[in-house]
Amino acid sequence: MKQTEVYILSGFLGSGKTTLLKKLLKAEKESGRKVAVLMNELGKVSIDSDEVNDDVPLKELLGGCICCTIQDKLEAQLQELLITHQPDCIYIETTGAAHPVETLDAVLSPLFATQLHVKGILTVVDGRLWLERRTYSPQIQQLISEQIRHADLIVINKSDELSEGEKILITTGIQSLNEKAIVILTTYSNVSIKQIQSLSYEKKPHLNKSHVENDLKLSTFVYSFSKAVDLDAFENFLQALPDTIYRIKGYVKFSSTSFPYLFQFSYGMPIYIKEEMNMPLNLVFIGENILWDEISSKLEELEKKQV
Numbered sequence: 001m002k003q004t005e006v007y008i009l010s011g012f013l014g015s016g017k018t019t020l021l022k023k024l025l026k027a028e029k030e031s032g033r034k035v036a037v038l039m040n041e042l043g044k045v046s047i048d049s050d051e052v053n054d055d056v057p058l059k060e061l062l063g064g065c066i067c068c069t070i071q072d073k074l075e076a077q078l079q080e081l082l083i084t085h086q087p088d089c090i091y092i093e094t095t096g097a098a099h100p101v102e103t104l105d106a107v108l109s110p111l112f113a114t115q116l117h118v119k120g121i122l123t124v125v126d127g128r129l130w131l132e133r134r135t136y137s138p139q140i141q142q143l144i145s146e147q148i149r150h151a152d153l154i155v156i157n158k159s160d161e162l163s164e165g166e167k168i169l170i171t172t173g174i175q176s177l178n179e180k181a182i183v184i185l186t187t188y189s190n191v192s193i194k195q196i197q198s199l200s201y202e203k204k205p206h207l208n209k210s211h212v213e214n215d216l217k218l219s220t221f222v223y224s225f226s227k228a229v230d231l232d233a234f235e236n237f238l239q240a241l242p243d244t245i246y247r248i249k250g251y252v253k254f255s256s257t258s259f260p261y262l263f264q265f266s267y268g269m270p271i272y273i274k275e276e277m278n279m280p281l282n283l284v285f286i287g288e289n290i291l292w293d294e295i296s297s298k299l300e301e302l303e304k305k306q307v
């Protein structure tokens, strides 16, 4: 019986998992393989799924982490992908707060023992974040370390933001946490598909687990704009945000433009990409110990200010 290969994409919020997924999907398609995707997001609204082409079978698990809260749903979604599409491989993109082993446990259900072959855990690390990891809460530091320790392949990403000395420091530091993993330095998660397809999953010892549902105080919030806002006022809003908002993604429309922008914000760095059609104006926020009502009031003020 043909087994479907499974790859688990792990890595902290905003490290470059979706960027990696997009590249792998393109390469898999070019090599003639039938691919399916299972995407898990903490927020109740999906943004990343827009990045996956319509011809790729996609299932989404929103509003929680695969690891425990929605494990049953994961099994149902996997079953449906297998029955309906019989893919050669399935890529599972986990939330940035997920412990990769718990996601793996969910995939290794006896239900799929003969159908799925787990090929590996790929962990993406934001190089700059790794250097600055001590400024994050101990739980987040632990989660990032465990995502690294359990990986079969580690992608140290955003190397365009690193000096040569920093690249060496990060690579040696990360390799010492997981000597068996393949470690590669990339910009925009540029990894060769051959390297991915030749992976073989290796069981690692179980370590302590940090997880969004218990130790981590990560929470999410979705704001839906009803109209366009002023760009300068929006940038002022961003600058005043607490440091513990780690990720914002979604669509925002400015007074001066006809279509919205895809907005990405990780570790204080905003990126705007112009859309060519209307999109639902939802912004998903992820942060630690944040009073979301306050953020919501500020956004409402922004909408009132609109010229």
Ligand SMILES: Nc1nc2c(ncn2[C@@H]2O[C@H](COP(=O)(O)OP(=O)(O)OP(=O)(O)O)[C@@H](O)[C@H]2O)c(=O)[nH]1
Pocket (backbone or CB within 6 Å): 011, 012, 013, 014, 015, 016, 017, 018, 019, 020, 048, 095, 096, 157, 158, 159, 160, 161, 186, 187, 188, 189, 247, 249, 264, 265, 266, 271
């Ligand atoms: N400068 C730079 N930016 C990058 C690189 N790779 C990805 N990015 C940007 O970083 C942001 C986050 O990338 P994603 O691929 O969405 O990260 P993610 O891990 O899927 O994020 P979550 O799903 O929220 O956890 C996006 O704006 C990317 O364009 C890189 O190598 N260099």
